[in-house]
Amino acid sequence: MTYVRPTFRHPDLPKNKINFTKKDYEGALSTLCAGCGHDSISGAIAQACFELSVEPHRIAKLSGIGCSSKTPAYFLGNSHGFNSVHGRMPSVATGAYLANRDLVYFGVSGDGDSASIGMGQFVHAIRRNLNMVYVVMNNGCYGLTKGQDSATADNGSKSKAGSTNLFNAIDLVGLGLELGATFVARSFSGDKTQLIPLIKAAISHPGFALIDVISPCVTFNNNVGSTKSYDYVREHIEATSTVDFVPVMEEITASYDDAKEVTLHDGSALHLQKLHQGWNPEDKLSAMNAIQTSKEKGEILTGLIYIEPNTNALHDVLQTTKTPLNTLKEDLLCPGIDALEALNQSLR
Amino acid sequence: MSKVNDFVVRFANVNGTGSASANGMFAKAIFRMGIPVTPKNIFPSNIQGLPTWYEVRISEKGYLGRREGIDLMVSVNPQSMLKDVQSVSSGGYFMYDSTKPLHKEYIREDITYLGIPLMGICMEQYTDPRQRQLFKNIIYVGALSALLDIEFGVLEQLLAEQFKGKEKLIPANVQALQLGVKYVQENFSYPLDIRVERRDLVGNRIMFDGNGACGLGAVYAGATVAAWYPITPSTSVVEKFEKYAKKFRTDKETGEKNYAIVQAEDELAAIGMVIGANWNGARSFTATSGPGVSLMNEFLGLGYFAEIPAVLIDVQRTGPSTGMPTRTQQSDITISAYASHGDTKHVLLFPSNPKDCFELTTDAFDLAERLQTPIIVLTDLDLGMNDHMSEPFEWNPDRKYDRGKVYTAEDLENMGRFGRYLDSDGDGIPYRTYPGTHPTKGSYFTRGTSRDEYAVYTEDSAVYVRNMQRLEKKWETAKDLVPKPHFYQEKNMSPLGVIFFGTSTYSSEEAIDLLREQDVVLDAMQLKAFPFNKDVEQFIEDHEVVFVIEQNRDAQMRSLLINELEINPKKLIRVLNYDGMPITADKIVKEISKSLAVA
Numbered sequence: 024m025t026y027v028r029p030t031f032r033h034p035d036l037p038k039n040k041i042n043f044t045k046k047d048y049e050g051a052l053s054t055l056c057a058g059c060g061h062d063s064i065s066g067a068i069a070q071a072c073f074e075l076s077v078e079p080h081r082i083a084k085l086s087g088i089g090c091s092s093k094t095p096a097y098f099l100g101n102s103h104g105f106n107s108v109h110g111r112m113p114s115v116a117t118g119a120y121l122a123n124r125d126l127v128y129f130g131v132s133g134d135g136d137s138a139s140i141g142m143g144q145f146v147h148a149i150r151r152n153l154n155m156v157y158v159v160m161n162n163g164c165y166g167l168t169k170g171q172d173s174a175t176a177d178n179g180s181k182s183k184a185g186s187t188n189l190f191n192a193i194d195l196v197g198l199g200l201e202l203g204a205t206f207v208a209r210s211f212s213g214d215k216t217q218l219i220p221l222i223k224a225a226i227s228h229p230g231f232a233l234i235d236v237i238s239p240c241v242t243f244n245n246n247v248g249s250t251k252s253y254d255y256v257r258e259h260i261e262a263t264s265t266v267d268f269v270p271v272m273e274e275i276t277a278s279y280d281d282a283k284e285v286t287l288h289d290g291s292a293l294h295l296q297k298l299h300q301g302w303n304p305e306d307k308l309s310a311m312n313a314i315q316t317s318k319e320k321g322e323i324l325t326g327l328i329y330i331e332p333n334t335n336a337l338h339d340v341l342q343t344t345k346t347p348l349n350t351l352k353e354d355l356l357c358p359g360i361d362a363l364e365a366l367n368q369s370l371r
Numbered sequence: 372m373s374k375v376n377d378f379v380v381r382f383a384n385v386n387g388t389g390s391a392s393a394n395g396m397f398a399k400a401i402f403r404m405g406i407p408v409t410p411k412n413i414f415p416s417n418i419q420g421l422p423t424w425y426e427v428r429i430s431e432k433g434y435l436g437r438r439e440g441i442d443l444m445v446s447v448n449p450q451s452m453l454k455d456v457q458s459v460s461s462g463g464y465f466m467y468d469s470t471k472p473l474h475k476e477y478i479r480e481d482i483t484y485l486g487i488p489l490m491g492i493c494m495e496q497y498t499d500p501r502q503r504q505l506f507k508n509i510i511y512v513g514a515l516s517a518l519l520d521i522e523f524g525v526l527e528q529l530l531a532e533q534f535k536g537k538e539k540l541i542p543a544n545v546q547a548l549q550l551g552v553k554y555v556q557e558n559f560s561y562p563l564d565i566r567v568e569r570r571d572l573v574g575n576r577i578m579f580d581g582n583g584a585c586g587l588g589a590v591y592a593g594a595t596v597a598a599w600y601p602i603t604p605s606t607s608v609v610e611k612f613e614k615y616a617k618k619f620r621t622d623k624e625t626g627e628k629n630y631a632i633v634q635a636e637d638e639l640a641a642i643g644m645v646i647g648a649n650w651n652g653a654r655s656f657t658a659t660s661g662p663g664v665s666l667m668n669e670f671l672g673l674g675y676f677a678e679i680p681a682v683l684i685d686v687q688r689t690g691p692s693t694g695m696p697t698r699t700q701q702s703d704i705t706i707s708a709y710a711s712h713g714d715t716k717h718v719l720l721f722p723s724n725p726k727d728c729f730e731l732t733t734d735a736f737d738l739a740e741r742l743q744t745p746i747i748v749l750t751d752l753d754l755g756m757n758d759h760m761s762e763p764f765e766w767n768p769d770r771k772y773d774r775g776k777v778y779t780a781e782d783l784e785n786m787g788r789f790g791r792y793l794d795s796d797g798d799g800i801p802y803r804t805y806p807g808t809h810p811t812k813g814s815y816f817t818r819g820t821s822r823d824e825y826a827v828y829t830e831d832s833a834v835y836v837r838n839m840q841r842l843e844k845k846w847e848t849a850k851d852l853v854p855k856p857h858f859y860q861e862k863n864m865s866p867l868g869v870i871f872f873g874t875s876t877y878s879s880e881e882a883i884d885l886l887r888e889q890d891v892v893l894d895a896m897q898l899k900a901f902p903f904n905k906d907v908e909q910f911i912e913d914h915e916v917v918f919v920i921e922q923n924r925d926a927q928m929r930s931l932l933i934n935e936l937e938i939n940p941k942k943l944i945r946v947l948n949y950d951g952m953p954i955t956a957d958k959i960v961k962e963i964s965k966s967l968a969v970a
Contacts, residue, residue, distance in 0.1 A: 047811075051827075083651070096828070101810070106816060106820065111670070113640075114642075114643025115647035118645060118649070119647040147636040344629050349595070349653040355620070356595065358620075362619060367764055
């Protein structure tokens with residue numbers, strides 16, 4: 024069957040700066056399990072885009088294969104979407120970004136997609152610093168094939184069937200930092216007050232923005248003994264700080280002693296409070312240290328982990344024209360007959 | 372028999388010793404004298420040290436295929452010398468470095484030895500070891516110019532062109548040439564009976580490699596995104612694209628580029644980027660060889676099913692697996708035609724010379740966007756990495772890119788509901804939209820899963836079948852859009868037909884002439900594309916027996932013809948060469964004669 028939302032809209036729905044209502048950022052009805060963390064993340068993405076007043080059609084959402092990769096159908100229905108092949112979203116996103124540097128790119132991926140079959144592409148997308156938001160909906164298991172452990176499952180974590188994972192987890196946040204990602208964050212699907220401002224900041228960030236979102240699988244990995252269950256995450260979650268996103272031209276009102284403001288490339292700002300001890304979001308060493316220390320303590324560290332606000336994305340590095348390549352026409356692309364004749368002459 | 376303008380010279384060198392440019396100059400000089408020439412590199416998968424050969428066929432009749440039999444061997448590599456001596460045709464010549472005497476095992480009674488103390492001359496003339504090595508090559512070219520009657524002025528002119536901007540290097544090179552000439556003048560009677568004579572048989576033709584022509588074609592076709600992973604023998608396609616794009620597509624004031632090139636982490640990513648860029652409305656391509664095509668299968672299937680344009684240039688090499696990476700074959704036909712799981716078919720184009728490479732590459736971009744599907748240009752190592760004499764490149768100044776069926780914001784504004792996979796025109800080709808076109812209309816979800824006409828996911832059997840049938844209809848439409856085959860006769864003259872394509876063309880044309888001298892008349896058809904259209908079917912229908920000439924073991928093109936056109940297999944006779952070397956006319960003549968004798 025086809026899932027379509029009713030088209031009825033309440034006339035008094037609040038509108039954003041560009042006159043869109045929140046409905047304009049919604050997608051088809053989700054077919055994921057009731058209570059799936061992924062749906063909360065979809066909602067957070069829609070909410071962030073609505074609040075930031077991004078024109079829906081100026082967003083492209085891309086994904087691989089898996090439960091997480093289905094979600095782009097469930098948010099931003101007025102945006103083009105591309106559900107590609109397993110683990111290969113980063114390459115498709117690279118091509119799309121090269122073709123048109125002016126759109127906002129959302130890559131949505133899962134732990135199987137990014138930490139296993141697509142690890143190579145994930146790594147190289149970071150290395151190339153694509154200007155995109157890369158969301159990993161991380162549940163530590165393969166939901167669509169009924170709950171096998173993924174590469175992000177913690178060593179010792181128990182599955183629903185009772186077996187224990189015997190292998191070490193790949194930490195995508197630690198990996199992202201190591202590879203030079205210019206925006207690294209971790210969040211929890213159950214914490215929208217943290218996730219929404221992080222997504223907004225990620226959109227504003229001019230380079231590769233990784234958000235690893237722990238998103239419990241209610242059907243296969245929400246049992247006692249699992250380290251990716253709602254209960255376990257809630258009990259072990261720690262935050263680097265609270266995060267407020269302050270759009271361009273808005274004044275920051277609140278002020279605390281243990282607060283920090285990070286001005287983003289487009290003039291918006293992140294207002295961070297209750298800072299984790301010894302952590303500075305613009306200092307990679309302190310970020311790596313915070314991640315390792317909390318891991319030692321058995322904590323799940325969330326929030327903004329690291330940011331390099333002024334960064335050169337792939338198009339800057341390649342010195343591509345500011346005009347989207349997909350709009351160029353024959354006059355700029357085809358060297359013409361005289362150049363060809365000269366070339367022929369040089370080959371005789 | 373006089374061998375004026377009709378002989379084969381082979382150079383035996385050590386890889387990485389700078390012989391390529393000297394040997395290239397030799398071939399180019401003959402070309403400049405108006406004589407048809409075809410050079411071929413026979414090189415190892417190695418950067419330095421292993422034996423490498425350069426073979427030049429000179430043909431007054433204009434035959435550009437490889438010919439068996441070596442009339443003059445220029446032996447500068449002790450490693451391969453024994454084999455090199457043995458490979459000279461009886462009555463031929465063996466030029467060697469006589470600084471040290473030749474051991475008796477190298478002596479044959481039926482060939483003439485031309486000993487030149489190359490190393491001795493170099494030791495005497497030069498002190499720098501690198502100079503000794505490089506000028507050795509120039510000295511033997513000088514010696515050859517005297518022995519074969521190559522005009523010295525032509526060589527001087529080529530040196531002047533080669534060292535344009537570095538003019539101070541010219542006199543030393545000219546001097547090295549003269550050292551070779553002088554030695555011949557003082558020690559041999561010259562010129563030899565094999566020699567060249569100026570002709571006017573080249574016209575306005577050019578010498579260029581197929582990979583360069585493909586790269587240039589991609590620039591002319593408006594490709595803006597190239598993604599690739601290095602692999603022999605395709606690497607120079609993107610390198611040449613970069614060279615010409617840099618030259619023609621860089622803003623002179625800002626230095627900004629109207630193109631983007633990414634060296635991907637592997638072939639999977641390369642084709643993924645191409646798919647992503649094309650989905651987003653840019654013309655994008657990649658180049659690879661057989662092993663890369665194997666890796667790209669997954670995305671080619673997505674491109675077919677999700678209907679996304681892509682251009683892939685496959686420079687075939689000898690397979691299977693890693694095979695012989697620096698040898699040629701036409702053995703990716705089957706995998707390219709049916710790449711990926713499920714029911715898939717892909718449009719293939721078969722260039723046979725550099726001009727074809729240029730034109731079929733430009734056509735590939737139009738076809739990819741018109742048909743919204745991957746297009747694979749199947750060239751090969753022989754065509755891609757060797758210089759070929761070719762008609763000059765042409766471009767119609769009025770030519771506009773065919774961007775296919777794409778709805779604009781205005782179109783969307785004035786229409787009802789957009790259906791990405793609706794067959795509105797009845798040709799199986801739907802309309803697409805680029806991301807970012809219209810605020811509320813035209814967005815859709817691209818997917819490799821089954822979907823309905825509005826791009827909504829479905830597992831409804833009837834809808835799935837309807838979609839697959841539409842793709843089949845699109846395939847029928849493709850038959851009329853792809854380049855037609857080339858026929859060598861206005862009207863059929865024989866019950867015997869012959870089919871060939873790509874680099875088998877040169878030797879096939881020669882073989883047809885040779886067989887005609889034996890009163891065997893063949894009607895000929897050169898394939899340019901897959902799917903096969905009615906003309907291809909008709910040609911086979913009109914002949915009792917059709918020989919299919921190709922360079923692979925399993926007769927892949929023959930199988931494709933049988934499979935797609937439901938031909939009686941007995942009617943199609945395989946003529947094959949798959950040893951990694953370009954097919955020769957002799958081989959074709961032998962195979963066809965043998966087959967006719969049996970029949």
